Amino acid sequence: MDPDSVSPRPWRSTGPRLLAGAVGLWAVFLLLDFLAGGRWWFWLIPGLAPPLLFLAVPVALLAVACTAPAAPVRRWLVPAVVALLLAGLPRTGLNWSALLPGSAPAGAGPALSVFSWNTEYWDTTDDPEAFYRFLRARDADVYLLQEYLAWVRETHTEVRELDRIRREFPGHQVVVTGELVTLSRFPVLATPPVGPAVAPDAPWEETFTRRKVLRTDLDVHGRTVSFYNVHVPVQVDTRESVFGGGFYRVVREADAARREQFTALERDAAANPNPLLIAGDFNTSPAMADLDPLRARFDDARSASGDLYPGSWGGVLGADWWRLDWAFTNHAVAVRHYAFVDDLGMSDHRGQDLRISLRS
Known part of the structure:
Protein backbone atom coordinates (compact mmCIF):
# COMPACT_ATOMS: atom_id res chain seq x y z
CA MET A 1 0.00 0.00 0.00
CA THR A 92 23.66 41.45 12.70
CA GLY A 93 26.69 43.46 13.79
CA LEU A 94 29.01 40.50 13.33
CA ASN A 95 32.65 41.46 12.90
CA TRP A 96 33.90 39.14 10.18
CA SER A 97 37.38 40.68 10.28
CA ALA A 98 37.86 39.03 13.68
CA LEU A 99 38.08 35.70 11.84
CA LEU A 100 40.83 36.91 9.52
CA PRO A 101 44.46 37.06 10.65
CA GLY A 102 46.17 40.32 9.85
CA SER A 103 48.53 42.97 11.11
CA ALA A 104 47.61 46.37 12.44
CA PRO A 105 47.27 49.04 9.74
CA ALA A 106 50.28 51.24 9.23
CA GLY A 107 50.33 54.88 10.19
CA ALA A 108 52.82 57.72 10.26
CA GLY A 109 54.20 58.52 13.69
CA PRO A 110 53.37 57.24 17.16
CA ALA A 111 50.01 55.86 18.17
CA LEU A 112 47.50 58.02 20.02
CA SER A 113 45.28 56.56 22.71
CA VAL A 114 41.61 57.55 22.71
CA PHE A 115 38.92 56.61 25.23
CA SER A 116 35.24 57.24 24.51
CA TRP A 117 32.61 56.49 27.16
CA ASN A 118 29.04 57.26 28.16
CA THR A 119 29.61 57.76 31.88
CA GLU A 120 25.92 57.44 32.88
CA TYR A 121 25.44 60.59 34.92
CA TRP A 122 29.14 61.25 35.44
CA ASP A 123 30.17 60.41 39.02
CA THR A 124 26.80 61.23 40.60
CA THR A 125 25.74 57.58 40.90
CA ASP A 126 29.21 56.21 41.76
CA ASP A 127 31.97 56.63 44.26
CA PRO A 128 33.63 59.77 42.82
CA GLU A 129 37.10 58.58 43.81
CA ALA A 130 36.60 55.27 42.02
CA PHE A 131 35.12 57.08 39.01
CA TYR A 132 38.10 59.36 38.49
CA ARG A 133 40.52 56.56 39.29
CA PHE A 134 38.92 54.50 36.51
CA LEU A 135 39.25 57.36 34.01
CA ARG A 136 42.84 58.14 34.93
CA ALA A 137 43.76 54.46 34.57
CA ARG A 138 42.86 54.65 30.87
CA ASP A 139 45.77 57.12 30.49
CA ALA A 140 44.31 58.33 27.18
CA ASP A 141 45.69 61.16 25.10
CA VAL A 142 42.12 62.11 24.20
CA TYR A 143 38.94 61.40 26.18
CA LEU A 144 35.51 61.72 24.55
CA LEU A 145 33.02 61.54 27.42
CA GLN A 146 29.24 61.77 27.44
CA GLU A 147 26.62 62.42 30.15
CA TYR A 148 28.45 65.07 32.13
CA LEU A 149 25.22 65.67 34.06
CA ALA A 150 23.05 64.40 36.91
CA TRP A 151 19.51 63.04 37.20
CA VAL A 152 17.70 65.09 39.84
CA ARG A 153 13.96 65.24 40.46
CA GLU A 154 13.16 63.32 37.26
CA THR A 155 15.13 65.64 34.99
CA HIS A 156 18.61 66.14 33.59
CA THR A 157 20.62 68.61 35.65
CA GLU A 158 23.92 70.38 35.14
CA VAL A 159 26.94 69.36 37.18
CA ARG A 160 29.85 71.69 37.79
CA GLU A 161 33.08 69.80 38.30
CA LEU A 162 35.42 71.59 35.92
CA ASP A 163 37.83 72.51 38.70
CA ARG A 164 38.06 68.91 39.79
CA ILE A 165 38.40 67.63 36.22
CA ARG A 166 41.34 69.97 35.69
CA ARG A 167 42.93 68.77 38.94
CA GLU A 168 42.44 65.12 38.03
CA PHE A 169 43.86 65.60 34.51
CA PRO A 170 46.54 68.29 34.87
CA GLY A 171 48.12 67.46 31.51
CA HIS A 172 44.90 67.76 29.54
CA GLN A 173 42.99 70.68 28.11
CA VAL A 174 39.25 70.54 28.82
CA VAL A 175 36.44 71.40 26.37
CA VAL A 176 32.80 71.21 27.48
CA THR A 177 29.49 71.82 25.78
CA GLY A 178 26.27 70.68 27.44
CA GLU A 179 26.77 67.08 28.53
CA LEU A 180 29.85 66.46 26.35
CA VAL A 181 33.41 66.65 27.68
CA THR A 182 36.57 66.30 25.60
CA LEU A 183 39.97 66.10 27.31
CA SER A 184 43.15 66.40 25.28
CA ARG A 185 46.89 66.24 25.88
CA PHE A 186 47.26 68.04 22.56
CA PRO A 187 46.68 71.77 22.07
CA VAL A 188 43.12 72.74 21.17
CA LEU A 189 43.04 74.75 17.97
CA ALA A 190 39.31 75.25 17.50
CA THR A 191 35.88 73.99 18.48
CA PRO A 192 33.70 74.56 15.38
CA PRO A 193 29.98 74.25 16.18
CA VAL A 194 28.15 71.26 14.71
CA GLY A 195 24.37 71.14 14.65
CA PRO A 196 21.67 73.63 15.58
CA ALA A 197 22.74 77.17 16.45
CA VAL A 198 22.94 77.79 20.19
CA ALA A 199 23.84 81.16 21.65
CA PRO A 200 27.00 81.22 23.81
CA ASP A 201 24.95 82.47 26.76
CA ALA A 202 22.08 80.02 26.26
CA PRO A 203 20.82 78.19 29.36
CA TRP A 204 22.48 74.86 30.04
CA GLU A 205 19.21 73.02 29.37
CA GLU A 206 19.07 74.38 25.80
CA THR A 207 22.71 73.52 25.13
CA PHE A 208 22.19 70.04 26.54
CA THR A 209 19.13 69.44 24.38
CA ARG A 210 20.47 70.80 21.09
CA ARG A 211 24.22 70.20 21.16
CA LYS A 212 24.86 66.48 20.81
CA VAL A 213 28.05 66.73 18.78
CA LEU A 214 31.22 68.37 20.08
CA ARG A 215 33.92 68.83 17.47
CA THR A 216 37.39 69.63 18.74
CA ASP A 217 40.28 70.31 16.37
CA LEU A 218 43.63 69.41 17.93
CA ASP A 219 47.25 70.03 17.01
CA VAL A 220 48.62 66.48 16.88
CA HIS A 221 52.35 66.58 16.17
CA GLY A 222 51.90 69.49 13.82
CA ARG A 223 48.77 68.19 12.05
CA THR A 224 45.21 69.31 12.64
CA VAL A 225 43.04 66.35 13.63
CA SER A 226 39.30 66.62 14.32
CA PHE A 227 37.68 64.62 17.10
CA TYR A 228 33.88 64.39 17.19
CA ASN A 229 32.34 63.57 20.58
CA VAL A 230 28.79 62.30 19.94
CA HIS A 231 25.70 61.42 21.96
CA VAL A 232 22.66 60.89 19.74
CA PRO A 233 19.34 61.17 21.67
CA VAL A 234 17.71 57.97 22.82
CA GLN A 235 14.58 56.98 20.91
CA VAL A 236 12.16 55.96 23.69
CA ASP A 237 11.18 56.97 27.21
CA THR A 238 10.80 53.81 29.29
CA ARG A 239 8.75 55.71 31.86
CA GLU A 240 5.93 56.02 29.33
CA SER A 241 3.48 53.17 28.73
CA VAL A 242 3.41 51.69 25.23
CA PHE A 243 -0.39 51.82 25.54
CA GLY A 244 -0.40 55.61 25.90
CA GLY A 245 0.01 58.34 23.33
CA GLY A 246 2.90 59.86 25.27
CA PHE A 247 5.17 56.95 24.36
CA TYR A 248 4.70 57.46 20.63
CA ARG A 249 4.91 61.24 20.90
CA VAL A 250 8.35 60.83 22.49
CA VAL A 251 9.43 58.51 19.67
CA ARG A 252 8.31 61.00 17.00
CA GLU A 253 10.12 63.86 18.74
CA ALA A 254 13.21 61.74 19.29
CA ASP A 255 13.26 60.77 15.61
CA ALA A 256 13.27 64.44 14.59
CA ALA A 257 16.04 65.25 17.08
CA ARG A 258 18.11 62.27 15.99
CA ARG A 259 17.79 63.14 12.30
CA GLU A 260 18.89 66.71 13.03
CA GLN A 261 22.03 65.52 14.83
CA PHE A 262 22.89 62.82 12.30
CA THR A 263 22.46 65.22 9.37
CA ALA A 264 24.62 67.89 10.98
CA LEU A 265 27.34 65.39 11.85
CA GLU A 266 27.35 63.78 8.41
CA ARG A 267 27.54 67.12 6.61
CA ASP A 268 30.27 68.55 8.79
CA ALA A 269 32.43 65.43 8.71
CA ALA A 270 31.99 65.00 4.95
CA ALA A 271 33.21 68.56 4.37
CA ASN A 272 36.10 68.27 6.84
CA PRO A 273 39.49 67.89 5.08
CA ASN A 274 41.31 66.97 8.30
CA PRO A 275 42.08 63.50 9.59
CA LEU A 276 39.16 62.77 11.86
CA LEU A 277 37.69 60.39 14.41
CA ILE A 278 34.00 60.23 15.32
CA ALA A 279 33.11 58.37 18.51
CA GLY A 280 30.46 58.20 21.19
CA ASP A 281 27.09 56.81 22.15
CA PHE A 282 24.87 56.78 19.06
CA ASN A 283 21.94 54.96 20.70
CA THR A 284 21.80 53.07 17.42
CA SER A 285 22.39 49.37 16.90
CA PRO A 286 23.90 47.65 13.82
CA ALA A 287 20.36 46.63 12.85
CA MET A 288 19.27 50.25 12.38
CA ALA A 289 19.63 52.11 9.11
CA ASP A 290 20.21 55.47 10.84
CA LEU A 291 23.94 54.81 10.72
CA ASP A 292 24.10 53.80 7.05
CA PRO A 293 25.32 57.19 5.72
CA LEU A 294 28.20 57.25 8.22
CA ARG A 295 29.05 53.61 7.60
CA ALA A 296 29.08 54.23 3.85
CA ARG A 297 31.47 57.19 4.02
CA PHE A 298 33.74 56.38 6.98
CA ASP A 299 35.64 53.38 8.31
CA ASP A 300 34.18 51.51 11.26
CA ALA A 301 36.87 50.96 13.92
CA ARG A 302 35.31 47.53 14.48
CA SER A 303 37.65 46.06 11.87
CA ALA A 304 40.51 46.48 14.37
CA SER A 305 38.65 44.51 17.04
CA GLY A 306 39.20 40.85 17.81
CA ASP A 307 35.59 40.35 18.94
CA LEU A 308 33.29 38.49 16.58
CA TYR A 309 30.29 40.24 18.12
CA PRO A 310 31.32 43.50 19.77
CA GLY A 311 28.61 44.71 22.14
CA SER A 312 28.58 47.74 24.41
CA TRP A 313 25.15 47.80 26.08
CA GLY A 314 22.51 45.47 27.43
CA GLY A 315 23.90 43.32 30.21
CA VAL A 316 21.32 40.56 29.59
CA LEU A 317 22.31 37.01 30.59
CA GLY A 318 25.83 38.18 31.19
CA ALA A 319 26.36 39.60 27.70
CA ASP A 320 25.96 42.95 25.94
CA TRP A 321 23.67 42.15 23.02
CA TRP A 322 23.58 45.65 21.52
CA ARG A 323 26.36 47.79 20.13
CA LEU A 324 25.21 51.36 20.70
CA ASP A 325 28.69 52.91 20.90
CA TRP A 326 30.63 53.46 17.70
CA ALA A 327 33.87 54.88 16.38
CA PHE A 328 34.54 55.94 12.79
CA THR A 329 37.55 57.40 11.02
CA ASN A 330 38.32 58.72 7.58
CA HIS A 331 41.08 57.25 5.47
CA ALA A 332 43.71 59.58 6.95
CA VAL A 333 43.45 57.76 10.30
CA ALA A 334 44.49 54.16 10.91
CA VAL A 335 42.98 52.28 13.84
CA ARG A 336 45.57 49.96 15.35
CA HIS A 337 43.48 48.72 18.27
CA TYR A 338 39.79 48.80 19.16
CA ALA A 339 38.11 47.15 22.13
CA PHE A 340 35.24 47.62 24.53
CA VAL A 341 36.32 48.08 28.15
CA ASP A 342 34.51 46.84 31.25
CA ASP A 343 32.80 49.80 32.94
CA LEU A 344 33.24 48.19 36.41
CA GLY A 345 29.58 48.76 37.20
CA MET A 346 29.80 52.55 36.86
CA SER A 347 27.76 52.82 33.66
CA ASP A 348 25.32 50.89 31.51
CA HIS A 349 27.76 51.35 28.61
CA ARG A 350 31.17 49.84 28.10
CA GLY A 351 33.94 52.22 27.11
CA GLN A 352 35.61 52.30 23.70
CA ASP A 353 39.39 51.98 23.86
CA LEU A 354 41.30 52.93 20.70
CA ARG A 355 44.84 53.37 19.52
CA ILE A 356 45.10 55.31 16.29
CA SER A 357 47.82 56.76 14.10
CA LEU A 358 47.89 59.18 11.22
CA ARG A 359 48.53 58.09 7.68
CA SER A 360 50.86 60.23 5.60
Whole structure:
Protein backbone atom coordinates (compact mmCIF):
# COMPACT_ATOMS: atom_id res chain seq x y z
CA MET A 1 0.00 0.00 0.00
CA ASP A 2 1.26 3.44 -0.85
CA PRO A 3 1.91 5.22 2.45
CA ASP A 4 0.82 8.48 0.91
CA SER A 5 -2.63 7.01 0.25
CA VAL A 6 -3.20 6.80 3.99
CA SER A 7 -4.46 9.86 5.83
CA PRO A 8 -1.72 12.47 5.78
CA ARG A 9 0.42 13.04 8.84
CA PRO A 10 -0.09 16.34 10.66
CA TRP A 11 3.28 17.71 9.41
CA ARG A 12 2.42 17.00 5.80
CA SER A 13 -0.86 18.87 6.06
CA THR A 14 -0.01 21.83 8.30
CA GLY A 15 3.78 21.91 8.71
CA PRO A 16 4.63 23.29 5.25
CA ARG A 17 1.96 25.97 5.57
CA LEU A 18 3.22 27.08 8.98
CA LEU A 19 6.80 27.11 7.80
CA ALA A 20 5.96 28.99 4.61
CA GLY A 21 3.96 31.48 6.67
CA ALA A 22 6.88 32.04 9.04
CA VAL A 23 9.26 32.54 6.12
CA GLY A 24 6.81 34.96 4.53
CA LEU A 25 6.44 36.97 7.74
CA TRP A 26 10.20 37.26 8.13
CA ALA A 27 10.52 38.32 4.49
CA VAL A 28 7.91 41.04 5.06
CA PHE A 29 9.73 42.22 8.20
CA LEU A 30 13.03 42.42 6.31
CA LEU A 31 11.40 44.32 3.47
CA LEU A 32 9.84 46.80 5.88
CA ASP A 33 13.16 47.17 7.65
CA PHE A 34 14.94 48.07 4.41
CA LEU A 35 12.17 50.45 3.32
CA ALA A 36 11.26 52.09 6.64
CA GLY A 37 14.51 51.98 8.62
CA GLY A 38 15.92 55.48 8.97
CA ARG A 39 12.91 56.96 7.14
CA TRP A 40 9.81 56.36 9.29
CA TRP A 41 9.81 57.41 12.94
CA PHE A 42 7.77 54.37 14.03
CA TRP A 43 10.48 51.98 12.85
CA LEU A 44 12.67 53.14 15.72
CA ILE A 45 10.57 50.79 17.86
CA PRO A 46 11.20 47.54 15.90
CA GLY A 47 14.78 48.78 15.65
CA LEU A 48 15.17 48.12 19.38
CA ALA A 49 15.30 44.36 18.69
CA PRO A 50 18.66 42.65 19.29
CA PRO A 51 20.68 42.67 16.05
CA LEU A 52 21.42 38.96 16.37
CA LEU A 53 17.74 38.40 15.63
CA PHE A 54 18.69 38.87 11.97
CA LEU A 55 20.85 35.77 12.32
CA ALA A 56 18.86 33.68 14.79
CA VAL A 57 15.50 33.79 12.97
CA PRO A 58 16.68 32.70 9.50
CA VAL A 59 19.01 30.08 10.99
CA ALA A 60 16.07 28.61 12.93
CA LEU A 61 13.87 28.68 9.83
CA LEU A 62 16.66 27.08 7.80
CA ALA A 63 17.04 24.29 10.34
CA VAL A 64 13.32 23.51 10.15
CA ALA A 65 13.24 23.76 6.35
CA CYS A 66 16.21 21.38 5.97
CA THR A 67 14.48 18.75 8.08
CA ALA A 68 11.10 19.01 6.35
CA PRO A 69 10.06 15.51 5.21
CA ALA A 70 8.51 16.82 2.00
CA ALA A 71 11.17 17.24 -0.70
CA PRO A 72 9.22 19.89 -2.68
CA VAL A 73 9.08 22.02 0.47
CA ARG A 74 12.84 21.83 0.91
CA ARG A 75 13.50 22.63 -2.74
CA TRP A 76 11.92 26.09 -2.62
CA LEU A 77 11.99 27.04 1.06
CA VAL A 78 15.69 26.37 1.72
CA PRO A 79 16.95 28.74 -1.03
CA ALA A 80 14.41 31.36 0.07
CA VAL A 81 15.61 31.24 3.70
CA VAL A 82 19.27 31.33 2.63
CA ALA A 83 18.52 34.46 0.61
CA LEU A 84 16.84 36.06 3.64
CA LEU A 85 19.80 35.10 5.83
CA LEU A 86 22.27 36.73 3.45
CA ALA A 87 20.10 39.84 3.16
CA GLY A 88 20.00 40.29 6.91
CA LEU A 89 23.65 39.57 7.72
CA PRO A 90 24.79 43.21 7.47
CA ARG A 91 22.30 44.04 10.25
CA THR A 92 23.66 41.45 12.70
CA GLY A 93 26.69 43.46 13.79
CA LEU A 94 29.01 40.50 13.33
CA ASN A 95 32.65 41.46 12.90
CA TRP A 96 33.90 39.14 10.18
CA SER A 97 37.38 40.68 10.28
CA ALA A 98 37.86 39.03 13.68
CA LEU A 99 38.08 35.70 11.84
CA LEU A 100 40.83 36.91 9.52
CA PRO A 101 44.46 37.06 10.65
CA GLY A 102 46.17 40.32 9.85
CA SER A 103 48.53 42.97 11.11
CA ALA A 104 47.61 46.37 12.44
CA PRO A 105 47.27 49.04 9.74
CA ALA A 106 50.28 51.24 9.23
CA GLY A 107 50.33 54.88 10.19
CA ALA A 108 52.82 57.72 10.26
CA GLY A 109 54.20 58.52 13.69
CA PRO A 110 53.37 57.24 17.16
CA ALA A 111 50.01 55.86 18.17
CA LEU A 112 47.50 58.02 20.02
CA SER A 113 45.28 56.56 22.71
CA VAL A 114 41.61 57.55 22.71
CA PHE A 115 38.92 56.61 25.23
CA SER A 116 35.24 57.24 24.51
CA TRP A 117 32.61 56.49 27.16
CA ASN A 118 29.04 57.26 28.16
CA THR A 119 29.61 57.76 31.88
CA GLU A 120 25.92 57.44 32.88
CA TYR A 121 25.44 60.59 34.92
CA TRP A 122 29.14 61.25 35.44
CA ASP A 123 30.17 60.41 39.02
CA THR A 124 26.80 61.23 40.60
CA THR A 125 25.74 57.58 40.90
CA ASP A 126 29.21 56.21 41.76
CA ASP A 127 31.97 56.63 44.26
CA PRO A 128 33.63 59.77 42.82
CA GLU A 129 37.10 58.58 43.81
CA ALA A 130 36.60 55.27 42.02
CA PHE A 131 35.12 57.08 39.01
CA TYR A 132 38.10 59.36 38.49
CA ARG A 133 40.52 56.56 39.29
CA PHE A 134 38.92 54.50 36.51
CA LEU A 135 39.25 57.36 34.01
CA ARG A 136 42.84 58.14 34.93
CA ALA A 137 43.76 54.46 34.57
CA ARG A 138 42.86 54.65 30.87
CA ASP A 139 45.77 57.12 30.49
CA ALA A 140 44.31 58.33 27.18
CA ASP A 141 45.69 61.16 25.10
CA VAL A 142 42.12 62.11 24.20
CA TYR A 143 38.94 61.40 26.18
CA LEU A 144 35.51 61.72 24.55
CA LEU A 145 33.02 61.54 27.42
CA GLN A 146 29.24 61.77 27.44
CA GLU A 147 26.62 62.42 30.15
CA TYR A 148 28.45 65.07 32.13
CA LEU A 149 25.22 65.67 34.06
CA ALA A 150 23.05 64.40 36.91
CA TRP A 151 19.51 63.04 37.20
CA VAL A 152 17.70 65.09 39.84
CA ARG A 153 13.96 65.24 40.46
CA GLU A 154 13.16 63.32 37.26
CA THR A 155 15.13 65.64 34.99
CA HIS A 156 18.61 66.14 33.59
CA THR A 157 20.62 68.61 35.65
CA GLU A 158 23.92 70.38 35.14
CA VAL A 159 26.94 69.36 37.18
CA ARG A 160 29.85 71.69 37.79
CA GLU A 161 33.08 69.80 38.30
CA LEU A 162 35.42 71.59 35.92
CA ASP A 163 37.83 72.51 38.70
CA ARG A 164 38.06 68.91 39.79
CA ILE A 165 38.40 67.63 36.22
CA ARG A 166 41.34 69.97 35.69
CA ARG A 167 42.93 68.77 38.94
CA GLU A 168 42.44 65.12 38.03
CA PHE A 169 43.86 65.60 34.51
CA PRO A 170 46.54 68.29 34.87
CA GLY A 171 48.12 67.46 31.51
CA HIS A 172 44.90 67.76 29.54
CA GLN A 173 42.99 70.68 28.11
CA VAL A 174 39.25 70.54 28.82
CA VAL A 175 36.44 71.40 26.37
CA VAL A 176 32.80 71.21 27.48
CA THR A 177 29.49 71.82 25.78
CA GLY A 178 26.27 70.68 27.44
CA GLU A 179 26.77 67.08 28.53
CA LEU A 180 29.85 66.46 26.35
CA VAL A 181 33.41 66.65 27.68
CA THR A 182 36.57 66.30 25.60
CA LEU A 183 39.97 66.10 27.31
CA SER A 184 43.15 66.40 25.28
CA ARG A 185 46.89 66.24 25.88
CA PHE A 186 47.26 68.04 22.56
CA PRO A 187 46.68 71.77 22.07
CA VAL A 188 43.12 72.74 21.17
CA LEU A 189 43.04 74.75 17.97
CA ALA A 190 39.31 75.25 17.50
CA THR A 191 35.88 73.99 18.48
CA PRO A 192 33.70 74.56 15.38
CA PRO A 193 29.98 74.25 16.18
CA VAL A 194 28.15 71.26 14.71
CA GLY A 195 24.37 71.14 14.65
CA PRO A 196 21.67 73.63 15.58
CA ALA A 197 22.74 77.17 16.45
CA VAL A 198 22.94 77.79 20.19
CA ALA A 199 23.84 81.16 21.65
CA PRO A 200 27.00 81.22 23.81
CA ASP A 201 24.95 82.47 26.76
CA ALA A 202 22.08 80.02 26.26
CA PRO A 203 20.82 78.19 29.36
CA TRP A 204 22.48 74.86 30.04
CA GLU A 205 19.21 73.02 29.37
CA GLU A 206 19.07 74.38 25.80
CA THR A 207 22.71 73.52 25.13
CA PHE A 208 22.19 70.04 26.54
CA THR A 209 19.13 69.44 24.38
CA ARG A 210 20.47 70.80 21.09
CA ARG A 211 24.22 70.20 21.16
CA LYS A 212 24.86 66.48 20.81
CA VAL A 213 28.05 66.73 18.78
CA LEU A 214 31.22 68.37 20.08
CA ARG A 215 33.92 68.83 17.47
CA THR A 216 37.39 69.63 18.74
CA ASP A 217 40.28 70.31 16.37
CA LEU A 218 43.63 69.41 17.93
CA ASP A 219 47.25 70.03 17.01
CA VAL A 220 48.62 66.48 16.88
CA HIS A 221 52.35 66.58 16.17
CA GLY A 222 51.90 69.49 13.82
CA ARG A 223 48.77 68.19 12.05
CA THR A 224 45.21 69.31 12.64
CA VAL A 225 43.04 66.35 13.63
CA SER A 226 39.30 66.62 14.32
CA PHE A 227 37.68 64.62 17.10
CA TYR A 228 33.88 64.39 17.19
CA ASN A 229 32.34 63.57 20.58
CA VAL A 230 28.79 62.30 19.94
CA HIS A 231 25.70 61.42 21.96
CA VAL A 232 22.66 60.89 19.74
CA PRO A 233 19.34 61.17 21.67
CA VAL A 234 17.71 57.97 22.82
CA GLN A 235 14.58 56.98 20.91
CA VAL A 236 12.16 55.96 23.69
CA ASP A 237 11.18 56.97 27.21
CA THR A 238 10.80 53.81 29.29
CA ARG A 239 8.75 55.71 31.86
CA GLU A 240 5.93 56.02 29.33
CA SER A 241 3.48 53.17 28.73
CA VAL A 242 3.41 51.69 25.23
CA PHE A 243 -0.39 51.82 25.54
CA GLY A 244 -0.40 55.61 25.90
CA GLY A 245 0.01 58.34 23.33
CA GLY A 246 2.90 59.86 25.27
CA PHE A 247 5.17 56.95 24.36
CA TYR A 248 4.70 57.46 20.63
CA ARG A 249 4.91 61.24 20.90
CA VAL A 250 8.35 60.83 22.49
CA VAL A 251 9.43 58.51 19.67
CA ARG A 252 8.31 61.00 17.00
CA GLU A 253 10.12 63.86 18.74
CA ALA A 254 13.21 61.74 19.29
CA ASP A 255 13.26 60.77 15.61
CA ALA A 256 13.27 64.44 14.59
CA ALA A 257 16.04 65.25 17.08
CA ARG A 258 18.11 62.27 15.99
CA ARG A 259 17.79 63.14 12.30
CA GLU A 260 18.89 66.71 13.03
CA GLN A 261 22.03 65.52 14.83
CA PHE A 262 22.89 62.82 12.30
CA THR A 263 22.46 65.22 9.37
CA ALA A 264 24.62 67.89 10.98
CA LEU A 265 27.34 65.39 11.85
CA GLU A 266 27.35 63.78 8.41
CA ARG A 267 27.54 67.12 6.61
CA ASP A 268 30.27 68.55 8.79
CA ALA A 269 32.43 65.43 8.71
CA ALA A 270 31.99 65.00 4.95
CA ALA A 271 33.21 68.56 4.37
CA ASN A 272 36.10 68.27 6.84
CA PRO A 273 39.49 67.89 5.08
CA ASN A 274 41.31 66.97 8.30
CA PRO A 275 42.08 63.50 9.59
CA LEU A 276 39.16 62.77 11.86
CA LEU A 277 37.69 60.39 14.41
CA ILE A 278 34.00 60.23 15.32
CA ALA A 279 33.11 58.37 18.51
CA GLY A 280 30.46 58.20 21.19
CA ASP A 281 27.09 56.81 22.15
CA PHE A 282 24.87 56.78 19.06
CA ASN A 283 21.94 54.96 20.70
CA THR A 284 21.80 53.07 17.42
CA SER A 285 22.39 49.37 16.90
CA PRO A 286 23.90 47.65 13.82
CA ALA A 287 20.36 46.63 12.85
CA MET A 288 19.27 50.25 12.38
CA ALA A 289 19.63 52.11 9.11
CA ASP A 290 20.21 55.47 10.84
CA LEU A 291 23.94 54.81 10.72
CA ASP A 292 24.10 53.80 7.05
CA PRO A 293 25.32 57.19 5.72
CA LEU A 294 28.20 57.25 8.22
CA ARG A 295 29.05 53.61 7.60
CA ALA A 296 29.08 54.23 3.85
CA ARG A 297 31.47 57.19 4.02
CA PHE A 298 33.74 56.38 6.98
CA ASP A 299 35.64 53.38 8.31
CA ASP A 300 34.18 51.51 11.26
CA ALA A 301 36.87 50.96 13.92
CA ARG A 302 35.31 47.53 14.48
CA SER A 303 37.65 46.06 11.87
CA ALA A 304 40.51 46.48 14.37
CA SER A 305 38.65 44.51 17.04
CA GLY A 306 39.20 40.85 17.81
CA ASP A 307 35.59 40.35 18.94
CA LEU A 308 33.29 38.49 16.58
CA TYR A 309 30.29 40.24 18.12
CA PRO A 310 31.32 43.50 19.77
CA GLY A 311 28.61 44.71 22.14
CA SER A 312 28.58 47.74 24.41
CA TRP A 313 25.15 47.80 26.08
CA GLY A 314 22.51 45.47 27.43
CA GLY A 315 23.90 43.32 30.21
CA VAL A 316 21.32 40.56 29.59
CA LEU A 317 22.31 37.01 30.59
CA GLY A 318 25.83 38.18 31.19
CA ALA A 319 26.36 39.60 27.70
CA ASP A 320 25.96 42.95 25.94
CA TRP A 321 23.67 42.15 23.02
CA TRP A 322 23.58 45.65 21.52
CA ARG A 323 26.36 47.79 20.13
CA LEU A 324 25.21 51.36 20.70
CA ASP A 325 28.69 52.91 20.90
CA TRP A 326 30.63 53.46 17.70
CA ALA A 327 33.87 54.88 16.38
CA PHE A 328 34.54 55.94 12.79
CA THR A 329 37.55 57.40 11.02
CA ASN A 330 38.32 58.72 7.58
CA HIS A 331 41.08 57.25 5.47
CA ALA A 332 43.71 59.58 6.95
CA VAL A 333 43.45 57.76 10.30
CA ALA A 334 44.49 54.16 10.91
CA VAL A 335 42.98 52.28 13.84
CA ARG A 336 45.57 49.96 15.35
CA HIS A 337 43.48 48.72 18.27
CA TYR A 338 39.79 48.80 19.16
CA ALA A 339 38.11 47.15 22.13
CA PHE A 340 35.24 47.62 24.53
CA VAL A 341 36.32 48.08 28.15
CA ASP A 342 34.51 46.84 31.25
CA ASP A 343 32.80 49.80 32.94
CA LEU A 344 33.24 48.19 36.41
CA GLY A 345 29.58 48.76 37.20
CA MET A 346 29.80 52.55 36.86
CA SER A 347 27.76 52.82 33.66
CA ASP A 348 25.32 50.89 31.51
CA HIS A 349 27.76 51.35 28.61
CA ARG A 350 31.17 49.84 28.10
CA GLY A 351 33.94 52.22 27.11
CA GLN A 352 35.61 52.30 23.70
CA ASP A 353 39.39 51.98 23.86
CA LEU A 354 41.30 52.93 20.70
CA ARG A 355 44.84 53.37 19.52
CA ILE A 356 45.10 55.31 16.29
CA SER A 357 47.82 56.76 14.10
CA LEU A 358 47.89 59.18 11.22
CA ARG A 359 48.53 58.09 7.68
CA SER A 360 50.86 60.23 5.60
